[in-house]
Amino acid sequence: MTSNDYLSIWLSLKVALYTSIIALPIAIIIGYFLARRNFRGKSIIEAVLHLPMVMPPVTTGYLLLILLGSNSLLGTFLKNTFDIKIAFTFEAAVIASAIVSFPLIMRSVKVAMEMVDSNLEQASKTLGASPLQTFVYITLPLATPGILGGFVLAFARSLGEFGATITFAGNIAGETRTLPLAIYAKMQVPGQEHQTFYLVGVSVIISFAAIIGSEYFYQKKKNLTK
Numbered sequence: 001m002t003s004n005d006y007l008s009i010w011l012s013l014k015v016a017l018y019t020s021i022i023a024l025p026i027a028i029i030i031g032y033f034l035a036r037r038n039f040r041g042k043s044i045i046e047a048v049l050h051l052p053m054v055m056p057p058v059t060t061g062y063l064l065l066i067l068l069g070s071n072s073l074l075g076t077f078l079k080n081t082f083d084i085k086i087a088f089t090f091e092a093a094v095i096a097s098a099i100v101s102f103p104l105i106m107r108s109v110k111v112a113m114e115m116v117d118s119n120l121e122q123a124s125k126t127l128g129a130s131p132l133q134t135f136v137y138i139t140l141p142l143a144t145p146g147i148l149g150g151f152v153l154a155f156a157r158s159l160g161e162f163g164a165t166i167t168f169a170g171n172i173a174g175e176t177r178t179l180p181l182a183i184y185a186k187m188q189v190p191g192q193e194h195q196t197f198y199l200v201g202v203s204v205i206i207s208f209a210a211i212i213g214s215e216y217f218y219q220k221k222k223n224l225t226k
Contacts, residue, residue: 001198004173008182009202011090015178016158019097020151023105028147031109032135036118053103061096061167068095068168092169093176097158105154112146113139149217156210159203179203 034046052060068086069075078084086092116139124134140147162180169176171185179199186196 001195004177005182005195005199007174008177008179008199011093011175011177012159012179013206015090015093015097015161016155018094019101019158020105020155022094023098023102023154024147024151027102027106027109027150028140031106032113032139035110035113049106050103052100057100057161057163057165058167060100061164061169064092064096064099064164064168068092087168088170088172088176090169090175093165093178096164096168097161100161100164101154101157104157105150108150108153109143109147112143112150115146116142145217149214152210152214152217156207156214159207159210179206 030049034042065087066072067074068078070079070085070087075085075087078086086095120138120142121134124138125131129137159178160180161178162184165176165178166181166184171177171181173185177185179202183196183199183203186192186199
C-alpha cells in the first residue's frame, strides 16, 4: 500500500472517532428524554431523528450541501462573516458521518435507558437525590454498557460511510478521502486490483473488530439486567 492508502485509513479512524465523540453527548440527552418522556408528536420526532438511517446517504449529503454549501445562505454567511468554509473539507466529512451514524447511537442509548429499572430512579429521588444526581449516579452507570455499545456501533458505521461523505465532503486525497472513498478511487483505475484488495481487507478487519466490541457491550448490558 502507498502512503496515501495509509493516510486514508488514518483519516477514516479519525473521522469515525470524532463522529462518535460528537454524537455521544447529544445522543445521551435525546435518548434519555425519549426514554423517560411521553408526549404528543413523540413518534414524529423519533421518525425525523431516524431519517438519516433509512434515507440514501447521497440524499443526506445533498441536503447538507444545500444547507451548508458555499452557495447556500448559511454557507455564504459563515464564509463572509467568519471566513469558515465547511463543504469539501475534513469537517464536512465529520458532519456527514455524524448525521448518518447518529440514529444508531441515539437508538442504542434510548433502549439502554429504557432497560434501567425506573423503580431504582424513584427510590433515589425518594431518598433526597435530585433528578441530576439520580441520572448521574443511577441511570447513567446502569445504561453505560448499552451506551458504549452504541458508541462502538456508530464508530463502525462511520468507518463505512460513503454516499453522504463523497457528496458533501468530496473525494480529496489527504483531506477527505477516507477508506471507502480510497477503495472506490482504486476500483476506477485498471491494474490496481491488488491494492484494492488490501484496502478491502483492512476495512473488513476494522469493521469486524468494531462489531465484536459493540456486541460485547450489549451482552454485558444483558448480564447486568438479569
